[in-house]
Amino acid sequence: MASSSSSGLTFKLHPLVIVNISDHYTRVKSQMNPPLVSSTSATVNGVEPQQQAPRIYGCVVGVQRGRTVEIFNSFELLYDPSTHSLDRPFLEKKQELYKKVFPHFYILGWYSTGSDAQESDMHIHKALMDINESPLYVLLNPTINPAQKDLPVTIYESELHVIDGIPQLIFVRSSYTIETVEAERISVDHVAHLKPSDGGSAATQLAAHLTGIHSAIKMLNSRISVLHHYLVGMQKGDIPCENSLLRQVSSLLRRLPAIESEKFQDDFLMEYNDTMLVTYLAMFTNCSGTMNELVDKFNTAYDRHSRRGWTDCFHLNTVIV
Amino acid sequence: MDIEQKQAEFIDHFVKQASAQKGTALVSVIVEATSHPSLFAFSEILAVPTFAELDGTENSEYLEVLRLFAHGTWSDYKSNSGSLPQLVPDQVLKLKQLTVLTLAETNKVLPYDQLMLELDVTNVRELEDFLINECMYAGIVRGKLDQLRRCFEIQFATGRDLRPGQLGSMIETLSNWLGTSDNLLISIQDKIKWVDNMSELDKKHRKEVEDKVEELKKSISAKLPTVSRLKLTSEGSKRSTLNLVE
Numbered sequence: 001m002a003s004s005s006s007s008g009l010t011f012k013l014h015p016l017v018i019v020n021i022s023d024h025y026t027r028v029k030s031q032m033n034p035p036l037v038s039s040t041s042a043t044v045n046g047v048e049p050q051q052q053a054p055r056i057y058g059c060v061v062g063v064q065r066g067r068t069v070e071i072f073n074s075f076e077l078l079y080d081p082s083t084h085s086l087d088r089p090f091l092e093k094k095q096e097l098y099k100k101v102f103p104h105f106y107i108l109g110w111y112s113t114g115s116d117a118q119e120s121d122m123h124i125h126k127a128l129m130d131i132n133e134s135p136l137y138v139l140l141n142p143t144i145n146p147a148q149k150d151l152p153v154t155i156y157e158s159e160l161h162v163i164d165g166i167p168q169l170i171f172v173r174s175s176y177t178i179e180t181v182e183a184e185r186i187s188v189d190h191v192a193h194l195k196p197s198d199g200g201s202a203a204t205q206l207a208a209h210l211t212g213i214h215s216a217i218k219m220l221n222s223r224i225s226v227l228h229h230y231l232v233g234m235q236k237g238d239i240p241c242e243n244s245l246l247r248q249v250s251s252l253l254r255r256l257p258a259i260e261s262e263k264f265q266d267d268f269l270m271e272y273n274d275t276m277l278v279t280y281l282a283m284f285t286n287c288s289g290t291m292n293e294l295v296d297k298f299n300t301a302y303d304r305h306s307r308r309g310w311t312d313c314f315h316l317n318t319v320i321v
Numbered sequence: 322m323d324i325e326q327k328q329a330e331f332i333d334h335f336v337k338q339a340s341a342q343k344g345t346a347l348v349s350v351i352v353e354a355t356s357h358p359s360l361f362a363f364s365e366i367l368a369v370p371t372f373a374e375l376d377g378t379e380n381s382e383y384l385e386v387l388r389l390f391a392h393g394t395w396s397d398y399k400s401n402s403g404s405l406p407q408l409v410p411d412q413v414l415k416l417k418q419l420t421v422l423t424l425a426e427t428n429k430v431l432p433y434d435q436l437m438l439e440l441d442v443t444n445v446r447e448l449e450d451f452l453i454n455e456c457m458y459a460g461i462v463r464g465k466l467d468q469l470r471r472c473f474e475i476q477f478a479t480g481r482d483l484r485p486g487q488l489g490s491m492i493e494t495l496s497n498w499l500g501t502s503d504n505l506l507i508s509i510q511d512k513i514k515w516v517d518n519m520s521e522l523d524k525k526h527r528k529e530v531e532d533k534v535e536e537l538k539k540s541i542s543a544k545l546p547t548v549s550r551l552k553l554t555s556e557g558s559k560r561s562t563l564n565l566v567e
Contacts, residue, residue: 203520207513214509221502228495235488243364244325244332247480250487253494254426254478261430261474 011136011155011176012070015184017060017111018153019191020074021140025113028054029142053142055079057086057112057124060138061098061105069136070179071108084123086110095131109136115143117156117171125158126169134158137171151178324361324460324479331360339369347371348383355390356411361419361461363391364482382406391482394420396439414455421456425478433471445471 032054057079062071075094078087091107098105110128112121117139128135134157141152156171163170180188193212227249233239234246335354339347354366366372367387382405389398389405395416398405408416417440424431424439433445442448449466452473456462464475483491 201520203516203523207516210509210513210516214506214513217502217506217509221499221506224495224499224502228492228499231488231492231495235492243362243482244329246483246488246491247362248325249480250426250483250491251478251480253491253498254429254480255476256494256498 008067009157009174010068011174012068012179013138013153013155013176014062014070014072014179014181015188017071017074017138018140018151019188021056021058021111021113021138021153022142024056024058024076025054025140025142028056053113055113057110059086059091059094059110060108060136061102062108063104064106064108069108071136071138072102072105074111074138077110084120085127086124088127107131107135109138111138111140113140113142115141117154121171122158122169125171129158327359328362331357332362332365335360335366336369339366339371343371351383351387352409352412355386355415356409358411358415358459361415361422361479362482363387367391367482386412390416390419392484394423394439395441396420399441417451418455418459418461419481421452421462422478422481425462425475426481429475431473431475433473436473 056076058074058076060071060074062069062073064070075098077091079085080087095107107128109132110124112124117137121137125135125137137156137158139154139156141154143152145152153176155174155176157174158169159172160167161170162168230239230245231249234241335350335357338350342350354360354363372384372387385401386405386408389401390412398408398416420439421436424436433448436452437443437445437448440448440451442451445468449468452462452466457464461479462475463477464473466473
């Protein structure tokens with residue numbers, strides 16, 4: 001059903017929309033606890049039994065300037081299974097409210113979750129066509145795939161294609177880019193560095209930090225190897241020499257080593273020593289605290305039996321030593 | 322980077338001019354190119370075939386000038402000034418700027434004395450003015466002037482034209498860089514594994530201690546009437562396990 005779009009529109013998606021959709025999905029899914037047991041009688045009308053993956057619906061709003069469509073925000077809508085449509089009066093009310101606060105925003109389309117666009121979605125799509133002649137369908141795939149590198153979000157447009165002699169509306173996939181405002185960038189960065197809620201042990205925090213550094217260096221590594229290959233190719237003569245690039249690379253290489261001066265070494269070593277000292281001191285305090293406890297326990301054990309203490313003391317000493 | 326972009330159009334312009342003209346007209350092209358305030362890259366112009374013809378004619382000294390601007394410094398000019406034509410003040414300025422770039426190639430921290438020697442400047446004030454106005458405002462160099470230690474720390478310098486041998490050394494530097502970052506990646510991975518291992522061991526150890534303590538507690542509560550001796554031995558074993566923990 002999905003081929004690639006030919007409408008020529010460029011789409012820009014803000015991370016807020018993605019976070020909203022996933023938040024909506026997570027809430028609905030967690031509120032379904034215990035998960036719905038699909039009883040066959042209740043699902044006679046053919047709606048898919050919602051066992052583990054509830055479908056959620058909502059609207060996306062944004063701005064369209066010429067050929068660029070920028071999707072800024074989204075809100076949720078209830079799906080009415082009996083009429084196979086979204087809650088219309090609520091939608092209109094929301095639209096009015098949004099107009100008051102953001103006069104430039106239009107309803108650009110709707111969103112849902114799932115792995116692929118389906119036939120039944122076309123009804124909803126057509127229903128929205130009176131608000132916007134060509135609505136968008138944003139689909140989020142909630143299944144977590146660790147091997148996947150890019151976002152599980154796809155944007156579909158509707159196009160009129162002639163299939164079997166009948167002009168039909170079908171969904172076609174479009175590409176999009178992510179666009180952020182500074183505030184969004186900060187919050188996305190924050191989410192990316194999530195730590196476990198109890199702070200984790202020192203080990204997990206250290207591991208998380210090291211993993212972050214590791215991935216950053218890995219990216220740098222891949223870029224450097226690209227440059228390296230390019231230069232080797234140029235040397236062998238496979239690639240024609242491009243002087244401007246060579247000049248830029250040489251100026252880049254001149255920036256290495258990034259920091260090397262006596263003053264830096266001194267400061268660095270000083271800070272290193274300070275950190276080691278403080279750790280050592282902390283260990284000392286810890287040890288002396290435990291020793292103290294040990295002595296207290298020893299004393300409590302032996303004060304009461306001071307007479308018979310000797311033999312037991314001997315026994316105890318052999319155990320400890 | 323922006324310097325390269327700014328230069329790109331001038332380079333195209335001069336290359337076109339150079340390929341269109343011949344002989345003595347080329348001389349004026351050379352002079353114009355070398356005095357142009359925003360042009361620091363001459364290897365494309367040098368590569369134009371009409372210049373090769375200049376070699377050997379009476380204008381070959383201008384070709385030398387172009388080569389000097391591509392790869393040489395002010396001191397090279399001074400030592401060969403007999404064989405080279407007089408330079409216009411604009412060209413002198415440009416050559417000095419290029420000298421600073423060349424010096425930046427070798428060291429990141431340039432002492433004022435060396436700079437003053439290379440640039441034929443007698444006092445610090447003039448040197449600083451030159452560096453600030455001609456080099457930093459032109460955008461070819463970025464760095465800090467340290468007057469107390471009398472040195473110029475360079476953070477970024479535009480690249481000059483490459484000499485044929487430099488490509489090899491650049492490749493070597495890049496491969497060294499790659500090697501270092503690879504090693505770093507490996508050592509970080511090892512560290513992460515080590516961290517995980519240690520925390521694993523620690524958890525296991527703690528669990529063992531807890532289990533032992535539980536066992537002993539149970540054995541005490543089972544033999545509650547005969548407290549004294551048993552209590553002592555259990556306390557002793559508790560303390561011995563605590564010693565092991567530390």
